[in-house]
Amino acid sequence: MKRTKVKALLQSAERGHEVLLKGWVRTKRGNKYVTFIAVNDGSTIHNIQVVADMNLFTDESLRDVTTGASVSVLGTLVESQGKGQSVEIQARTIEVIGLADPETYPLQKKGHSLEFLREIAHLRPRTNTFGAVLRIRHAMAFAIHRYFNHNGFFYVHTPVITASDAEGAGEMFRVTTLDPINPPRTEDGQVDFSQDFFGKSTNLTVSGQLEGEVCAMALSEIYTFGPTFRAENSNTSRHLAEFWMVEPEMAFYDLEDNMDLAEDFLRYLVRYALDHCLDDLQFLNDMYDKELLARLNFVVEHDFQRLTYSEAVAILRDAKQKFEYKVDWGTDLQSEHERYLVEKHFKKPVILTNYPKEVKSFYMKLNDDNKTVRAMDVLFPGIGEIIGGSQREENYDKLVARMQELNIPEKEMWWYLDTRRFGSVPHSGFGLGFERLLLFVTGMGNIRDVIPFPRFPKSAEF
């Protein structure tokens, strides 16, 4: 007989037919006449109740049916007598597939703190919270592909191992086949990279943008969606060393078009979550954050506030609030400033544009003032920066001049510069931090709780 998932059973209109259920026991309770077993198989936040009539079962036969054990249940799907569920399974046979010794199984009925669950990342997918987060994560990944596919964008796969530092921030994880403790050296004592697999120093990608630009110069509208790596030693609730980034890149888009796309895209994703993940969102709303659904609905219904960096600096300098970091024109904004603008001043998502060139990357298009670049950061409540993007410098000479100012080796970037030598066009793009999006959509407070296996300084259990 074929197994039916809990989600389908709960939605089933049929009654009185035999079904096969497989899943994990969440709870068991009852009396001498009847035992109730709540079973979950991950298809939904909801459990299905299995009812064991103690005329048919003995205490002994249900002894191993404990929290965490896996079971296979054959029974009849019937209307439920109890509150809170439409159907239940009247069990005929209950087989324990895998034991979970109650003395040592770490997850118990009472619920656990998120800190504790981080210590047992391999078991936390079995909790309601992480089940919900992982299903929402899946739905958002799917919605991202759906959005772009529908709008004529092509998904391109950019390399994970690369020789370039796309952001020029130097926060890279090195990749080498040389012995890190005792590398071969040249006569003058330098590490001899000619003996390395690639024959040169390489690293894990910090962004797929530069390769994305290459493909946009042929396919017009593309996106990348993959893991990116940053060795920034930020032990914050907003940073990971390995995170997923979505990077669309569009030929013939200016900054205005770029902002329109970012805004439409984010609203689409939040709406998709509301339309497809409501059970899980409702659970997270009730469990952790009573404002979650209201905040998601707000974002879907309201335009984002657009203003320039200079206008934002003026607002921040006039603010009554005391900031830890002082705001001066020319300095980068800290997350306290971003959150002030979003949460206190405008009370809606904000897109900041035209940052000083010094605080942004080399590839951004210079404005006529020669001081600012066509950058855009999208700032969200509770998060700060969720998207970073820009119109790109399409002019070969200006790009080279900027690279020289920043000591970026032209020789190694010849392939990137070729996009500006042959058929260059105005183009734009942005990067959405996938886990930052998930922080917003799930309302979780720590980025380590929206990725199954978080990587951060001093962590890598497996």
Ligand code: 4AD
């Ligand atoms: O602003 P960033 O550094 O921009 C880029 O990498 C560009 N190449 C994107 C582009 O234009 N194609 O990063 C983009 C986004 C940030 O806004 C943030 O959401 C996320 O990536 N991000 C991180 N998320 C988690 N952990 C980190 N350490 C992150 N660093 C950036």
Ligand code: MG
């Ligand atoms: Mg940024």
